[in-house]
Amino acid sequence: MKQEVRLIQGNEAIAEGAIYAGSRFYAGYPITPSSEIMSECAKIMPKVGGIFIQMEDEIGSIAAVVGAALAGAKAFTATSGPGFSLMQENLGVAIAGEVPCVVVDVQRCGPSSGAATKPGQADVMQIRWGRHGDQSIIALCPSTVAECFLLTIQAFNFAEKFRTPVILATDEVVAHERQNFAIPAPGDIPVVNRKPPTVSPEKYRPFDAEEDGIAPLAVYGSEYVFHISSSMSGPDGVTNSKPDNIQWKVDQLNRKFEIHRNEIVLTKSYDTDDMDVLLIAYGATTGASRAAALEARKNGIKAGVLQLVTIWPFPDKEVEMLAKRVKSVMVVEMNYAGQVAGEVQKVIGSHVELKRFNKYNGQNISPRDILAAL
Amino acid sequence: MLQETGRKYLRSGVLPHMWCSGCGIGIMMGALLRSFEELEYKNKDIVVVTGIGCTGKLDDYVTTNALHGTHGRALAFATGIKAFKPDLKVVVLMGDGDCVTIGGNHFIHAARRNIDLTAIVVNNFNFGMTGGQASGTTSGGKITSTTLYGNPENDIDISALACVAGANYVARITPYHGWELKQYIKEGLMKKGFSLIEMISPCPTNYGKYNKMENPLQMLRWLKEKGVSSEDYARLGESEKDEYFVIGKLCDRDIPDFNTRYEEIRVRALSS
Numbered sequence: 001m002k003q004e005v006r007l008i009q010g011n012e013a014i015a016e017g018a019i020y021a022g023s024r025f026y027a028g029y030p031i032t033p034s035s036e037i038m039s040e041c042a043k044i045m046p047k048v049g050g051i052f053i054q055m056e057d058e059i060g061s062i063a064a065v066v067g068a069a070l071a072g073a074k075a076f077t078a079t080s081g082p083g084f085s086l087m088q089e090n091l092g093v094a095i096a097g098e099v100p101c102v103v104v105d106v107q108r109c110g111p112s113s114g115a116a117t118k119p120g121q122a123d124v125m126q127i128r129w130g131r132h133g134d135q136s137i138i139a140l141c142p143s144t145v146a147e148c149f150l151l152t153i154q155a156f157n158f159a160e161k162f163r164t165p166v167i168l169a170t171d172e173v174v175a176h177e178r179q180n181f182a183i184p185a186p187g188d189i190p191v192v193n194r195k196p197p198t199v200s201p202e203k204y205r206p207f208d209a210e211e212d213g214i215a216p217l218a219v220y221g222s223e224y225v226f227h228i229s230s231s232m233s234g235p236d237g238v239t240n241s242k243p244d245n246i247q248w249k250v251d252q253l254n255r256k257f258e259i260h261r262n263e264i265v266l267t268k269s270y271d272t273d274d275m276d277v278l279l280i281a282y283g284a285t286t287g288a289s290r291a292a293a294l295e296a297r298k299n300g301i302k303a304g305v306l307q308l309v310t311i312w313p314f315p316d317k318e319v320e321m322l323a324k325r326v327k328s329v330m331v332v333e334m335n336y337a338g339q340v341a342g343e344v345q346k347v348i349g350s351h352v353e354l355k356r357f358n359k360y361n362g363q364n365i366s367p368r369d370i371l372a373a374l
Numbered sequence: 375m376l377q378e379t380g381r382k383y384l385r386s387g388v389l390p391h392m393w394c395s396g397c398g399i400g401i402m403m404g405a406l407l408r409s410f411e412e413l414e415y416k417n418k419d420i421v422v423v424t425g426i427g428c429t430g431k432l433d434d435y436v437t438t439n440a441l442h443g444t445h446g447r448a449l450a451f452a453t454g455i456k457a458f459k460p461d462l463k464v465v466v467l468m469g470d471g472d473c474v475t476i477g478g479n480h481f482i483h484a485a486r487r488n489i490d491l492t493a494i495v496v497n498n499f500n501f502g503m504t505g506g507q508a509s510g511t512t513s514g515g516k517i518t519s520t521t522l523y524g525n526p527e528n529d530i531d532i533s534a535l536a537c538v539a540g541a542n543y544v545a546r547i548t549p550y551h552g553w554e555l556k557q558y559i560k561e562g563l564m565k566k567g568f569s570l571i572e573m574i575s576p577c578p579t580n581y582g583k584y585n586k587m588e589n590p591l592q593m594l595r596w597l598k599e600k601g602v603s604s605e606d607y608a609r610l611g612e613s614e615k616d617e618y619f620v621i622g623k624l625c626d627r628d629i630p631d632f633n634t635r636y637e638e639i640r641v642r643a644l645s646s
Contacts, residue, residue, distance in 0.1 A: 025458050046643035051457050051636065056483040060450035063443060063480075067423075067454025070441060071462065075454070089444050093451075097441075220439045220455060221462050225417050227433065229442040238385075239434050239442075 003182040010148040010175045011078075014104055014168065015040030016183055017152030018076055021191055023102070024050035025073035027064035029057055029083060032116040033172040034106035037078035058083035062090040062103065069094075069101045070228060072219035074156055078104035081123060082113060085130070091165055092131040095253060097228040098207065098215065100159035100194055102152070107171040107283075109334075109362040118362030119172035121283055122335035127167050128312050134250045136257045138264055139167040139312040143286035145179035150189065151309070157192035158264060162256055163214055169311060171334065173284035173364045197224050207235040207249075213256035257313055266309035267318045271297070275304030277374065278326045280319065280344060282308040285332040285365050292370035301374055311340065316347045328353040332370055336360045380407025383417065388435050396582070396590020398549035398575030399429055399496055405556040406465070406494065407436070409563060412556075420463045423452040425472035428502040429495075432467050446477025449484040452491050460490065460633040463563060470497040474530045475510035481532075485539035485568050489632040492562040493570045495532055498577035506580025513616065517584040533572045537625040542567030544625035548574045548597040551621065558623070567631040574601065574619060 008016070015037050018026070026041035038054075045052035051068070055061040061077045068075040079087065084105045094101055105127065109120035127139045138158050142151045148170065155166040197204045197216040206226040209215045215235075218224030227237035232249060234240035257264065270290055272278065277296070281289035286307045293303035306322055308315055323329050323344075329352055331341035338356040345354055357373045359365045384407055393399045410420060420438035424430045426445035433440035439462075443451040448466045456464045473481050473495045484491060500518050501507040507520040511532065515524045533546045543565040545558040555573060562569035576582065576593035587593045601621040602610075610618055 025454070027454060027457075043643075046636075046640045049640075053453070053457050055450065055453070056479050059447060060453070060480055060483070063447045063450035064454030064457065066443075067441065067451040067456075068458040069454075071421075071455045071459040073454075073458045075458075090447060090450075093443055220421050221418060221459050223418060225437070225439050227440040227442075229433070229440075230444055231442055237440075239431075 003185055005180050005182045007178050008145060008181050009036060009178050010142070010145050010170060011036035011106070012040055013145045013148035013181060014078070014152045014170070015044065017149040018102070018156065019044055019048060020149070020183070020189065021074060021153040021156035022193070023074040023076050023156060024048065025065070025068040025075035026050070026077065027053045027055050027061045027068070027075070028077045028079065029055055029061050031080045031083045033108055033175050034078040034080045034104060037104060058086040059090060062087040062094070065101045066090060066094050066097070066099050069099045070220055072221070074100070074160065076102035076104065078106065080106045080108045084123060084126065088130045092133065092135065093230045094165040095131065095135045095137065096230055098163040098217070098253070099165065099228070100163055100217070101165050102155045102159055102168060103165060104168045104170065106175045107169060109360070115362045117172065119284060119334055119364055120360065120362070121171055121285070121333050122339065122360070123169065124311060124335070124339035127169055134254065136254045137167060137312055138162070138164060138257070138310070139169050140266070140309060141169050141282040141311050142174055143283050143307060144174070145177065145181050148174060149181065149183070153189050153191065157190070160192045160194040161214070162260060163194065163217055169283065171284045201225070205235045206237045207252065209252055213252070213259045261313055264310055265313055265315045265318065267315050268307040268309060269322065270305040270307070272304035272306065272322055275302045275325070276327050277301060277303045278322050278329045279303060279305045279370065280308065280329060280331045280340065281305060282311055282333070282340065285334065288365050288367045288370060289332050291367035292374070295367060295371055296374055303374065308340065314343045319344055319347045323348045323352050326352060328355060330355040330357055330373065332357045332365060334359055334365060378408045378411040380404060380411045383407040383410050383437055385435055385437050391435060392431055393428060394579040396576055396578040396593060397428070398498070398573060399432065401549035401552065402494060402496055402555065402573050403432055403435060405552065405559055409556055409559045413560060413563060415463055419461070420465065421455055423448045423455070423464060423466045425468050425477065427469040427471050429467050429469040430472065446472050446475070447480060448472060449477065449480040449491065449493065453484060453487070453489055456489055456491055457632065464491050465563070466491050466493040468493065468495050469502070470495060470499065470509045470511040470532065471501045474532050474535065478510065482535065482539045485536045485541040485570070487632050488540050488542060488567045488629055490566050491568055492559070493568070494559065495570065495572045496575045497532060497572055498575040498581055500577060500581040502577050502580050506584060518581065519584070533570065533624050536570040540568070540629070541570050541625060542627050542629055542631070543569035545623045546572040546574065546619065547621050548601050549576070550594050550598045551601070567629060
């Protein structure tokens with residue numbers, strides 16, 4: 001079936017992607033530059049049998065998302081830096097309770113309130129380590145309107161399959177850019193649902209992982225009665241602070257990402273076959289890096305680009321494999337500290353020259369910026 | 375007629391419970407589980423949502439569905455559950471720390487939203503779990519481990535706040551008044567919309583120790599004496615009122631709840 005091509009914005013594509021993935025619950029609190037996702041959901045959810053609820057703050061938004069997910073919803077919320085900071089504690093509940101859900105973090109510039117309408121990519125480490133305690137998470141990073149749509153579906157699929165919150169980490173540039181996009185027909189993109197219990201209701205325990213490291217998750221109100229806790233708890237979900245149990249629990253929360261690492265880590269490479277210089281980019285810096293690499297080739301510099309689609313778990317093997325073949329690597333990102341560059345450094349050590357291209361003045365990185373630095 | 379015990383909602387092997395002697399939480403749990411039985415609720419249809427603190431430990435004792443969340447946020451977790459699955463009976467158990475100290479914002483908005491939750495607040499005027507610190511309901515002048523020379527701040531009236539914020543049902547009672555406690559919980563469970571049952575509770579271990587009521591019986595007698603009807607309260611002199619509190623039903627109305635109104639929104643959205 002031929003689908004209608006529309007000029008849509010990244011944020012709209014995320015809302016559309018969520019609906020396509022089967023999300024029927026949105027709870028949120030308005031914040032620039034993510035608000036269009038909320039407005040779209042307010043418009044669409046009541047028409048498709050879903051719930052849209054505007055909560056009193058971001059703490060409540062993520063809490064409502066977790067509650068709805070346990071009641072059977074594919075639930076999500078969207079926010080930006082300040083709101084994402086507020087969500088951290090309850091995101092920890094989703095991690096500890098292995099509750100599938102999606103959080104969109106449209107990154108904006110600066111610490112604190114910063115510059116609300118300007119882009120940044122400085123939440124990379126907060127996404128990974130923003131919560132206290134031992135935990136892991138998945139984060140995906142779209143760079144185009146199409147990727148906003150497709151990676152939103154991917155985020156829900158990963159959340160459901162691996163029983164985990166997934167962060168969709170975009171930025172103000174990707175969120176607000178408009179591109180032509182045809183929403184795929186239903187069925188064209190695979191949609192994954194959580195694994196339901198197969199044992200009898202009496203035997204069901206919500207954290208009994210199967211061989212793949214994932215425990216089936218029931219829904220409140222079904223024949224399967226269950227307990228989810230933010231406190232250290234056993235396979236039955238009831239408080240248990242014995243050393244053996246704590247170790248088992250922390251292992252289970254982290255091990256599933258190691259088992260399924262190769263399925264979760266997604267990257268794209270462009271012109272890397274004969275390259276001498278590797279540009280590493282994610283989100284909004286991807287397009288500029290690709291344009292810069294093409295231009296550099298005209299000037300005799302053989303440049304290629306690695307786009308990190310998944311940023312957490314970090315694509316260490318993929319970076320290592322390409323970095324081995326070049327003289328220098330340059331990481332292009334909109335933050336001061338080089339949050340991804342630091343991870344790249346860990347992988348490549350001192351064998352290859354590492355250049356960092358960081359811009360953190362609230363302006364997008366242009367191909368010209370990158371060319372000048374090459 | 376045999377008396378309902380609520381036993382089928384109590385996990386086996388969990389007694390004795392962890393609460394101190396003289397604490398009211400066990401009495402509230404008994405009243406809640408008996409209410410479930412009298413109303414013939416099925417375990418699978420109930421979700422008990424808790425926060426953090428002494429009351430927040432209650433989920434570990436029940437055989438229903440449960441979600442043990444974070445400090446102050448139980449109502450927000452419960453809002454997600456109820457909004458998505460309106461047929462579930464969602465009960466939120468909090469202490470005064472959870473409800474109106476760290477979680478005050480969620481409390482106001484859950485009442486305003488009039489979402490069909492039954493919230494039970496055990497108000498013992500202090501943080502018990504962490505060692506008897508002052509909370510949002512500690513009265514001015516009272517002694518706690520963080521107000522050793524008297525509390526310089528005023529307290530919040532939880533029930534009055536729920537009434538003005540828009541709750542459909544509000545009642546205040548004490549564990550001394552066991553029959554009324556269960557009755558109010560049952561009415562709260564049956565009421566559509568946000569209901570709040572505030573149980574003023576003894577904490578001899580902490581609050582009592584600091585305020586010359588270390589003996590559990592002494593604290594219970596204090597609750598019996600100080601909890602009065604609204605008529606009796608009105609007759610008190612202004613200087614006495616600080617020492618007494620009103621027990622009974624404080625608010626009972628039938629404003630349409632969130633889910634009912636959301637259904638109307640859906641119809642409007644589909645025809646737009």
